[in-house]
Amino acid sequence: MLFDTAGFQRSLPLTGAAARTLHLNRHLSKAGAEVTLLLCDLNPRSRPTSHWPFPVLYLRYEALYEDTAPLTAHVKDLAPDVLVMSNTQLTVRYGRALAGATGAALLYEMHDDEAAVARTIGSGEWECRQAAVLQAAAVATADAVIAFTGRDADLATVLRAAAVHVVPCGVEPGPAPLRERETAGSAAFVGNLYYEPNARAAAFLRTRLAPALAPRGGSVDVYGRYPRALRALGTGSTVRLHGPVPDLPSALSTAEVGLAPLDSGGGMKLKVLQYMAAGLPVVGTAEAFAGLPDPGSFALVSSDPSMADMPGLVARLQDDATLRRRLGTAGRQLIETEFSWATAAGLALRAYQSACGIAGTTTAPATGAGDIRELAGRTPYWLHEWRTREEPIMGDTPAPATGREHPVLARLASEIDCARQAAESALDTVFDHAAIVGYGGRSMVFLSKTAVLKIYTHRPTERARREIIGLRLCGQVPGLRVPEVVGHDDVEGALSWVAATRLDGTAPDDIHNQDETRTLGAVAARLHNLPVDALAGLPAFGRNIRPLDVDAHPVRARLSAVLAKIEAVQQASCVSGFVHGDYSARNLLLTPGLPPGVIDFEGCGVGCVYEDLTNLYVQNCLIDGREAALALSGYADEGARLGRTSGLDARHLLWHTARYFRWVLQWAVEIDTALADQITALAPRVLVALEAEGTPQL
Known part of the structure; x- marks a missing residue:
C-alpha cells in the first residue's frame, strides 16, 4: 500500500482516506496478511513513529513524486504479491512498471469519482474532463479496482476495469454506546474542513441549522481540522469547533444526533459510519448515505435539495427520544454486522487473492498516451492544498485562555496546532484547545486533566532540552514535588514540545503570609x-x-x-x-x-x-x-x-x-x-x- 503523511500526524489519521489506510491494513494484518505500508513522508511533522500496528517504510518525498528508483528498489526487496495504490496520477505514471518489477498484481483503490469531486471544488469543465480521462487510465492500467460503493463500482465497470471488487469503508464498533439521557444533547458533525464539501456543510450549520436550533437550546459540535479562515464559524454562535480528536467515540458520546448535510462529494462517507457506531441517529442528504443499504432504517433523510427541511428533521429527533433510540440502535446493528473494519478486511483479502491470479494481464492504454503522461505528471490539487495549509494564514489558531488572540498564536498557528496534535497522538490524550500563553509568547501551555503540554515558540530545541533536564534533575530533590516527563519531541523544522504530569496546588498569592x-x-x-x-x-x-x-x-x-x-x-x-x-x-x-x-x-x-x-x-x-x-x-x-x-x-x-x-x-x-x-x-x-x-x- 502506497500512501503519504499529508493525512497523518504521526500515526493519528486526520482524514477519511488516512483512517481507511490505518484501520483496513491493521485488520488485514490481524487476518494473516503480511502488510507493509510504504509511506511518503510528505509532512515533516509526521516523523517516523513506532506506534503503527504493522510495518511502515518511510520514503522521502522525491521517491514517490520525482526519482522513483529508490521506491522500485524497496518494492523489489519486499517482493509483494499485491501492490495497492490509491493515488490516481501515480498509478498512471508508474504503477504498471512498479508492479511489473516484482510480478505483483496492481490494484487501484478508487476513492472517488474524481471528475465529480473536481466539480465540487469549483474546477472548470475542462479540468473535470481531464480528471475523468486520468481516472479512466488508472482503471485501465490496474489488474483490478477496489471501489467503496456500488455506484463507484458501476463507474469502474463503465471505464472497462479488468475486475472490480467492492470493499466498503468500516469503523471500529467498540463497546456498545450507553444512551442514558432522555433529553436531547448536542448535534455533532465530523469532517476535515479543508475539504470543500465539508467546509460548505459547516457553513450551512452556522448560517441555517444552528440558528434554528438555538431557541430550543440546541448546539452543534464540529470535530476535525479546520483552516484559520473558518474560525469565525465558532465565534458568537452555537457552533463549537473542537479540531481533530484522537478518541472520536468518546467525543461523540456527548451528542444525540449525527449530521451529514453534504450537497456533493464522492466515495463513502466515513463520518456517517462513525455516527452509527456511536449509536447516533443521523440526519443527512441522500448523497451522505452512498453505499449504505436502506438509510431510512437508521437516519432521517433530507428530501429537499436546498436542505431547508434539515432543521425540522433535527428538531423531530430532539423531541422524540423513542425515535432517537430506534434509529441509533438500527445503525449500530448495521455496523456490527456489515460495516466493521474486520468485515472490510475480509473482503479486501479475498479481492487481493483474486487479483493475484490475473497479475500482469492488463496494459496501459496506448491511445492518447502522451497526453495522459502529461496529466499524470502534474501537481495534484490536494498537494497544492497541503502546501497552502502550511501558510500561517491557513493555520488552525488555538484560542488563548484570555480570549484575545496573541500575535505569536496567529503567526505560528499551524505549527502550534501540529505540535499539539502530535503530542495528543503520542500520549493518547486530549488537551484543551485554549492556550495559556507564556510571557512574551515564548511558549504555549495546554492542559488536560492529568498532564500539561508545553510547546516552545522561541528557541524551541534549547528550551525543551532545558525543561526536560531540569524536571528530571529536580525530581530527585527531597522535599519537593516536580512534574514527571511523560513525553517529548523535537522534530527538525517543527516546534518542540514537552508533556509532564500535572501537579496539584495553587501559586502563593498572599503577600502578607x-x-x-x-x-x-x-x-x-x-x-x-x-x-x-x-x-x-x-x-x-x-x-x-x-x-x-x-x-x-x-x-x-x-x-x-x-x-x-x-x-x-x-x-x-x-x-x-x-x-x-x-x-x-x-x-x-x-x-x-x-x-x-x-x-x-x-x-x-x-x-x-x-x-x-x-x-x-x-x-x-x-x-x-x-x-x-x-x-x-x-x-x-x-x-x-x-x-x-x-x-x-x-x-x-x-x-x-x-x-x-x-x-x-x-x-x-x-x-x-x-x-x-x-x-x-x-x-x-x-x-x-x-x-x-x-x-x-x-
Missing part, C-alpha cells in the same frame, strides 16, 4: 543544594547583557557606570550551582499536607545561584511587596539545615539585581513598558545600597 514567604526562600535553597557534579548535562545559564543607551535616561547611565566599576570583583564571588531561571511565586504550587511543587524549568541552567535569589527579591519582594528579610532568612535557614556553610552575601545579591535591571531595560522599554517603568523607579534605591559602606541594607 509569612509562612508562604519563608517557603519561597526555603524551596530555592533545596534547588540550589543539587550537587554540582549532577549538573554535567545541563547547559550554562546566562543573560544576554548588552550596553544600554545611556543617553535615554540618567538612571541607565548610572546603572551602567556602577556595574562597570565592580564587575570583576563581584564575578569572583559567584556561587556555581543549579539555576531555575524564572524562580518566583508564580512557579511554586502549594497544597496543604504536601511538599511544595515547582514548575517551569525551560530557562534553567548552570550558573550563579544568586540569579534565582534575584528573581525572588525583585519580583516577589520589591515589586509584589513581600518582606525580603523573611524570604532570605527562609533561604539561609534551609541552607544551613542542608549543610551549606556560606552565608548570604547581600552585596552580591544587589550586584545581580542591578545586572538584572540592566538586562530588563534592554527589551522591556519596547514590549513591556509597565515593567520598564517599575525597574527604572527601583534602580536608584538598589544602586544606593550597592555603593554604601559596610553591609548593605536590602
